[in-house]
Amino acid sequence: MRLAWPSDMPPNTGPGRSKSQSASLADLVGLQLGPYLDRSESQVSVEGPTVLLKPDAAQNLGFALHELATNAAKYGALSVPEGRVSIAWRLLPETDGNGVELDWVESCGPAVVKPTHRGFGSMVIERNLARELDTQVELAFRAEGVQCKILLPPGQIRASSGLITRLAARFPDLVERQCHHQQPNNDKICAGC
Numbered sequence: 001m002r003l004a005w006p007s008d009m010p011p012n013t014g015p016g017r018s019k020s021q022s023a024s025l026a027d028l029v030g031l032q033l034g035p036y037l038d039r040s041e042s043q044v045s046v047e048g049p050t051v052l053l054k055p056d057a058a059q060n061l062g063f064a065l066h067e068l069a070t071n072a073a074k075y076g077a078l079s080v081p082e083g084r085v086s087i088a089w090r091l092l093p094e095t096d097g098n099g100v101e102l103d104w105v106e107s108c109g110p111a112v113v114k115p116t117h118r119g120f121g122s123m124v125i126e127r128n129l130a131r132e133l134d135t136q137v138e139l140a141f142r143a144e145g146v147q148c149k150i151l152l153p154p155g156q157i158r159a160s161s162g163l164i165t166r167l168a169a170r171f172p173d174l175v176e177r178q179c180h181h182q183q184p185n186n187d188k189i190c191a192g193c
Helices: 025-037 055-074 120-133 161-170 172-178
Strands: 044-047 051-053 084-091 100-107 136-142 145-152 157-160
Touching (some): 025 051, 025 055, 051 055, 055 100, 055 145, 120 145
Parallel strands (some): 044 084
Antiparallel strands (some): 051 157, 084 100, 136 145
């Protein structure tokens, strides 16, 4: 089973692409874990609001998700039929920095043994992601399954439905004027603006 490589990301992301474009976090997760989501009995659950990432954030997060998925498929929860991976993200409130918190949690897989040394995958997930995106990453090898928490700062996020909603509540004239996708008689604001 082939997992997506980050260069397989949607055409509006990656090197050489417009810095003004963005990639959906849900699409990025779906791209990296598609083989496990397209089953009648999916081993992966995905939950989170609409979040659009800047291209560099999408590419670097794509590498990290690729490494997590590859290791889960080889050694972790996705290596056995009963294994499960939960991927959830949430928008952080203003008091916590307005970023996005993403949690990867494996369960029901083989018992995890903490590695004696950090390999390439751990380096990509922990060091590269933290350095390239100025983010916090916590990678834990718990007996019940690998867990990874990634805190993306607001500077890596293009837009989100929650952010747009908060902006609309605070500056209704500004958001309404700039949103070209808002339909008459529709109180929903486009997250693509």
